[in-house]
Amino acid sequence: xxxxxxxxxxxxxxxxxxxxxxxFIQLFWIFFFYSRIAFxxxxxxxxxxxxxxxxxxxxxxxxxxxxxxxxxxLEQDYGEFEVIVVNHQSTDNTFYILKxxxxxxxxxxxIHLERNHHLAMGKKLPLTLGIKGxxxxxxxxxxxxxxxxxxxxxxxxxxxxxxxxxxxxxxxPHNKTSGLLNRFIRLDTAIIALxxxxxxxxxxxxxxxxxxLAYTKDLFLSxxxxxxxxxxxxxxxxxxxxxxxxxxxxxxxxxxxxFCYSDGKEKWSDLYLQKSRHYGxxxxxxxxxxxxxxxxxxxxxxxxISLFTLLAIGGITWISIGIVAFVLISKxxxxxxAMKKLEQSGFIWxxxxxxxxxxxxxxxxxxxxAKSTGSRWK
Numbered sequence: 493x494x495x496x497x498x499x500x501x502x503x504x505x506x507x508x509x510x511x512x513x514x515x516f517i518q519l520f521w522i523f524f525f526y527s528r529i530a531f532x533x534x535x536x537x538x539x540x541x542x543x544x545x546x547x548x549x550x551x552x553x554x555x556x557x558x559x560x561x562x563x564x565x566l567e568q569d570y571g572e573f574e575v576i577v578v579n580h581q582s583t584d585n586t587f588y589i590l591k592x593x594x595x596x597x598x599x600x601x602x603i604h605l606e607r608n609h610h611l612a613m614g615k616k617l618p619l620t621l622g623i624k625g626x627x628x629x630x631x632x633x634x635x636x637x638x639x640x641x642x643x644x645x646x647x648x649x650x651x652x653x654x655x656x657x658x659x660x661x662x663x664x665p666h667n668k669t670s671g672l673l674n675r676f677i678r679l680d681t682a683i684i685a686l687x688x689x690x691x692x693x694x695x696x697x698x699x700x701x702x703x704x705l706a707y708t709k710d711l712f713l714s715x716x717x718x719x720x721x722x723x724x725x726x727x728x729x730x731x732x733x734x735x736x737x738x739x740x741x742x743x744x745x746x747x748x749x750x751f752c753y754s755d756g757k758e759k760w761s762d763l764y765l766q767k768s769r770h771y772g773x774x775x776x777x778x779x780x781x782x783x784x785x786x787x788x789x790x791x792x793x794x795x796x797i798s799l800f801t802l803l804a805i806g807g808i809t810w811i812s813i814g815i816v817a818f819v820l821i822s823k824x825x826x827x828x829x830a831m832k833k834l835e836q837s838g839f840i841w842x843x844x845x846x847x848x849x850x851x852x853x854x855x856x857x858x859x860x861x862a863k864s865t866g867s868r869w870k
Contacts, residue, residue: 519822530825530830534745534747546709547568551586637755639753644750648750662705677757679836698781726770731773
């Protein structure tokens with residue numbers, strides 16, 4: 493095996509240059525972006541400056557989840573807060589369950605939207621009504637099927653408000669169950685979080701997750717809410733973030749005490765429909781953000797192809813092996829630390845394989861589902 497490529501061989505030299513270039517891109521992403529999460533330190537809570545908060549939940553036919561999970565939100569260890577549930581045209585027993593909870597919890601406010609075929613079925617209308625009906629300026633959004641990781645969830649998320657921030661990007665992992673689908677969903681969620689949180693720390697915020705997202709009412713109203721993208725069902729947690737998160741007016745929360753868990757999809761077809769809805773907004777992303785999100789998986793695919801092609805033709809060199817080894821070791825360390833921060837330590841030993849699987853599957857899911865229908869919020 494030679495130390496350097498034979499540059500008189502066009503194929504070997506071209507493949508080697510591609511491999512080196514893709515390795516450089518991988519290393520840049522790892523150290524410039526992902527290391528920010530791997531070494532992130534959460535700020536201590538300023539107990540004296542925690543503002544009153546309105547928690548907003550939009551619910552449609554969520555009787556079981558509300559009955560089981562709403563008490564975990566209503567009983568948060570916090571000073572002054574209210575919980576607003578917007579009952580969006582439910583046909584189950586949501587009305588009666590919320591009425592019963594109101595008799596026990598005085599800080600629960602309910603907004604009922606009666607069934608009307610003229611009303612949009614998306615989440616933006618009930619969310620807007622909940623925000624406009626909020627008593628307090630500081631808002632924390634979650635979903636009816638979500639369970640806070642602790643009674644300090646609200647306190648942990650609101651801590652960023654005490655740092656003079658107007659928006660807080662939180663993390664919403666999925667509960668662990670058996671099966672390949674659940675592993676893929678948990679990894680997908682973790683990598684998406686790794687991307688949007690590390691990009692935010694680098695000054696390029698592009699999304700949050702609606703099940704654990706906070707911002708001020710003033711920020712929402714100053715942007716005219718979701719007006720610019722009201723015509724599409726999605727966008728409340730990415731297009732909106734891109735419009736209002738500027739000049740470091742946002743923070744992130746990565747304390748495990750502030751996570752908000754939910755169950756993942758149980759069928760591949762349901763995951764596909766969910767992805768279709770999420771990808772429905774990417775056409776409105778700037779070219780810059782599209783490139784940022786696509787370069788990493790593309791560079792990993794090209795790196796892998798060039799490596800195995802060089803091995804197949806006997807053109808691999810010691811310098812190429814050294815570069816690839818350095819990339820793999822760096823990724824394993826940084827990804828491992830990041831996965832610990834995201835409470836996904838189970839992926840550490842296999843993260844390099846999952847990284848490649850995800851890089852291949854994500855573009856496939858995007859291109860096969862981006863134009864799909866089935867984008868209604870349920």
